[in-house]
Amino acid sequence: MPQTLPLARLGVVGGGQLARMLAPACNALHVHMTILDPMHQSPAGQVAFDQIQGALDDPDALRKLCEQSDIVTFDLENVGADILMTLADQGMEMVPSPATIRLIQNKYEQKQHYRKTGIPTADFVDLGEDPAFADVVAFGLPCVQKTHTGGYDGRGVHIIRSADDWDRRLKTRSFLEQFVSGGTELAVMVARRDSGEVVAYDPVEMVVDPDLHLLDYLLAPARVSEDLRQQAQQLAKQTVESFGTSGLFGVELFVSEAGELLVNEVAPRAHNSGHHSIEACVTSQFENQLRACLNLPLGRTDLRGHALTANLVGEPGFVGIPVIEGLDALSQIPDAHLHLYGKDECRPGRKMGHFTLLGEDHHELVQRLESIRKVLMIRGDTPQ
Ligand SMILES: Nc1ncnc2c1ncn2[C@@H]1O[C@H](COP(=O)(O)OP(=O)(O)OP(=O)(O)O)[C@@H](O)[C@H]1O
Ligand SMILES: [Mg+2]
Numbered sequence: 001m002p003q004t005l006p007l008a009r010l011g012v013v014g015g016g017q018l019a020r021m022l023a024p025a026c027n028a029l030h031v032h033m034t035i036l037d038p039m040h041q042s043p044a045g046q047v048a049f050d051q052i053q054g055a056l057d058d059p060d061a062l063r064k065l066c067e068q069s070d071i072v073t074f075d076l077e078n079v080g081a082d083i084l085m086t087l088a089d090q091g092m093e094m095v096p097s098p099a100t101i102r103l104i105q106n107k108y109e110q111k112q113h114y115r116k117t118g119i120p121t122a123d124f125v126d127l128g129e130d131p132a133f134a135d136v137v138a139f140g141l142p143c144v145q146k147t148h149t150g151g152y153d154g155r156g157v158h159i160i161r162s163a164d165d166w167d168r169r170l171k172t173r174s175f176l177e178q179f180v181s182g183g184t185e186l187a188v189m190v191a192r193r194d195s196g197e198v199v200a201y202d203p204v205e206m207v208v209d210p211d212l213h214l215l216d217y218l219l220a221p222a223r224v225s226e227d228l229r230q231q232a233q234q235l236a237k238q239t240v241e242s243f244g245t246s247g248l249f250g251v252e253l254f255v256s257e258a259g260e261l262l263v264n265e266v267a268p269r270a271h272n273s274g275h276h277s278i279e280a281c282v283t284s285q286f287e288n289q290l291r292a293c294l295n296l297p298l299g300r301t302d303l304r305g306h307a308l309t310a311n312l313v314g315e316p317g318f319v320g321i322p323v324i325e326g327l328d329a330l331s332q333i334p335d336a337h338l339h340l341y342g343k344d345e346c347r348p349g350r351k352m353g354h355f356t357l358l359g360e361d362h363h364e365l366v367q368r369l370e371s372i373r374k375v376l377m378i379r380g381d382t383p384q
Contacts, residue, residue, distance in 0.1 A: 005030045006030045006031060006032050007029055007030055007031050007294065008031050008032070008070045008071055008293075008294055009031070009032045009034065009068060009069045009070045009071075010026060010031050010032065010033045010034070010069060010070070010071055010072075010073065010290070010293060011033075011034050011036065011065040011066065011068060011069030011071070011072040011073070012033060012034070012035050012036070012044065012048075012072070012073055012074065012075055013036050013056055013062070013065065013072065013073075013074050013075065013076075013079045013084075014035075014036070014037060014044075014056055014074060014075030014076045014079065015035040015036070015037030015039065015042030015043060015044035015045045015048070015051060015075060016037075016042070016043055016044065016075050016076060016341075017043050017044075017339075017341035017342075017343075017351065017353075018044075018075045018076070018269060018270040018271075019033075019035055019043070019044030019048070019075035020043040020044040020046070020047055020341060020342060021270070021275075021278065021286050021339065022044070022075075022270065022286045022289060022290065023044065023047040023048060024286070025284065025286045025287040025289070025290045026049075026290060028287075029290060029294075031290065031294075032049040032050070033048045033049050033050075034048060034049060034050040034051065034052065034065060034068050034069060035048045035050070035051040035052070035075075036051075036052045036054055036056065036061055036062065036064075036065045037051060037052075037053065037054075037056075038053065038054060038055050038056070039053075040053055041344070043341045043342040043343055044075065046342050047342070050068070052064055052065055052068070055080075056076075056078065056079045056080060057079060057080025057083065058080070059080070059083045062080060062083050062084060062087060063083075063087065066087050066092045069092075070093065071093045071094070071095060071293050071294070072084075072087075072092060072093070072094045072095075073094070073095050073096075073247065073269075073289065073293050074096070074101065074268065074269050075269060075270075076269065077101050077104055077105050077267065077268055077269065078105070078150070078152075079101065081098050081099075081101050081102035081105060082102070084098035084101065085098045085099060085102065095245070095246050095247045095292060095293045096243065096245040096246060096247035096249075096268045097243075097244075097245040099245075100243045100244075100245045100247075100268055101268055103243070104265075104266055104267075104268050105149055106148050106149050107146055107147070107148060107149070107151065107156075107175075107265060108124075108126060108146075108148045108175045109148075110265060110266065111124050111175070111177070113242070114239070114242075114263055117242045119235070119238065119239050119242060119263050120235070120260065120261060120262050120263065121262050121263045121264070122144075122177050122178040122179075122180050122254065122262050122264075123177070123178040124175050124176060124177040124178065125139050125175060125176050126175045127145070127173075127174050127175055127176060129173075131174075133163055133166045135176075136160055136166055136176060139176045140178070141160065141161060141162070142159060142160060142161040142179040143159075143160050143176045143177060143178060143179050144157060144158070144159050144160070144176070144177045144178075144179055145157075145158040145159075145160055145169055145170055145174050145175075145176055145177075146158075146174055146175055146176075146177055147170055147172050147173065147174045148172075148173045148174060148175065149173075150172075154214070156170065158170050159179065160176075180254040180256055180262060181256075181257055182254065182255055182256045182257040182258075183208075184205065184222075184224070184254070184255035185205070185206040185208065185252065185253070185254055185255075185264070186203040186204065186205055186206070186222050186224070186232055186252075186253040186254075186255060186261075187203065187204050187206060187218075187250055187251065187252050187253065187271065187273035187274075188200050188201060188202075188203050188204070188232050188233055188235075188236035188250075188251045188253065189201040189204075189248065189249070189250055189251075189270075189271060189273065189274040189277065189285050189288075189301075190236050190237055190239075190240040190248070190249045190251060191247070191248045191249075191285075191288040191289065191291070191292045191298050192240055192241070192245075192246045192247065192249075192292060193246050193291065193292045193295045193296070193297075193298060194246050194295045195295060197297065197298055198237050198240065198241065198298075199288065199298045199299075199300075199301050200233040200234075200236050200237050200301065201274065201277060201281065201285070201301040201303075202220060202221040202222070202229065202233075202301070202303050203221065203222040203224065203228075203229055203232040203233065203236075203253070204218050204219065204220045204221070204222055204273045204274070204276070205218065205219045205220075205221075205222035205223055205224070206218055206252075206273060207219060215272075215311065216310070217308055217309065217310040217366075217369060218272070218273055218275075218276065218308065218309045218310075219306075219307075219308055219362055219365070220276045220280060220303060220306065220307040220308075220309075221303060221306070223362065224255070228255070228259070228261070231261055232253055232261055235251075235253065235261050235263065236249075236251035236253070239251050239263055239266060240266070243266075243268075246292050246293075246295070247268060247269075247289070247292050247293070248269060248270055248274075248285060248288060248289035248292055249266055249267065249268055249269075249271075250266065250267040250269070250270070250271025250272075250273055250274060251263060251266050252264040252265050252266070252267075252273075269289075270285050270286060270289055271285070272309075272311070272354075273309075275309045275339070275354050275356060276307040276308070276309045276356045277301075278337070278339070278356065279307070279335075279337045279356050279358055280303055280304055280305065280306075280307035280356065280358055281300075281301055281302065281303055281304065282299060282300040282301065282302045282304065283298070283299025283300055283301060287299055288301070304358070305358055305359065305360065306358070306359050306360060306361055306362055306365060307356055307357065307358050307359075307365070308356065308357045308359075308362070308365040308366065308368075308369055309354055309355070309356045309357075310354060310355060310369055310372075310373075311351050311353075311354050312338075312340075312351075312352050312353040312354055312355060312376070312378050313348075313349050313350060313351055313352060313378070314346040314347050314348050314349055314350040314352055314378060314379060314380060315348065315377055315378065315379035316348040316349070317348065317379075317383060317384050318346065318348070318379035318380035318381070318382060318383055318384060319345070319346065319347050319348070319380035319382055319384055320345065320346065320380035320381040320382035321344070321345070321346070321380065321381045322343065322344070322345070322346035322352055322378055322379070322380065322381075323346070323378070323379055323380070323381050324340075324376075324377070324378045325375070325376065325377050325378075325379075326372075326375035326376035326377060327376075329372075329375040329376065330355070330372060330375070330376050333357075333368060333371075333372060335357060335358040335359060336355055336356075336357050336368070336372065337355060337356045337357075337358075338353060338354075338355045339353050339354050339355065339356075340352065340353040341353050345380070346378060346379060346380040346381075347380065348384075352378045353378065355372070355376075357369065357372075
């Protein structure tokens, strides 16, 4: 069937780095991407066809985005889901559905969904309005306290091993989750389109710094057996299918000590653990997000080799206009690919970019990472 160009007008709620990295896929397919973001010249707004400035839960701004779009997708899940559901009921096409976004926004409801649909996940119990330490002891220590809503990048997650930890608990609506020991964390990107076609990427291993409990780097493919690799892809597809919608999803998984896979949480959008796909896979996660939005046949997810992705975050002790050091050195390293997110302010720990290294084996990639970290850094221009 002939198709008129531009192929579509794609609206994106949120203009962060994920939407920014969707822009090249839109440009390649002659899709006009309009961003809604509160910030003038947001990271994605800088490179999009158009940007509407407004809050992500502002009914007027969301309505305006819908008027300018044939399909709407998301850069993040912290958006006005109720108004989006009303707009979807009025006929606006959204990928994924706002009902799925709303379900995922609430981690407790997300976990209940997994329990109901038979998707393996760590055991959990709600904490109620006025919890006591006795409730925690009854559930079992160690465990993890998680807020129902609003958590990201580990904020909203608190490990409880003792009464002292309980004293430092999160003072908001929360639930308890069994602590999964074993230490291996995987993520599988999955794309699904309205035809029912589903594809999964190879599981990526999230290597966490054991002292800082922060993501250190991502390795693709994950260092797991072929059997576990296939199980992880299967479970990730099943999880996405349980939502009964289309789009791109990041499925975070734990591997328990017994070698069992448990779904931690799902992101209904592109994900940090899929950034390597830009250079390392036949089709990037962003291109498959766009194909899912347009209901086009999905692209192959095969890895072209081994890959390592590390975030470039603001150095402690500085704020202000971003200053990068080591760009010359990085540029001389073979098969190192830097992505800067266009943020005009650098703060300690803020994700300012990432880089992906491609190579033959993981050991060599980690060695290259260590040499890059000696020279590459980003910080604000003003000491704090
Ligand atoms: N039940 C658990 N057992 C062991 N570790 C856990 C558990 N839940 C969370 N964690 C640790 O805390 C990290 C953050 O948890 P989670 O992914 O639920 O929160 P988040 O705030 O959404 O984080 P992010 O935005 O980084 O994905 C996990 O990647 C894992 O290292
Ligand atoms: Mg997570």
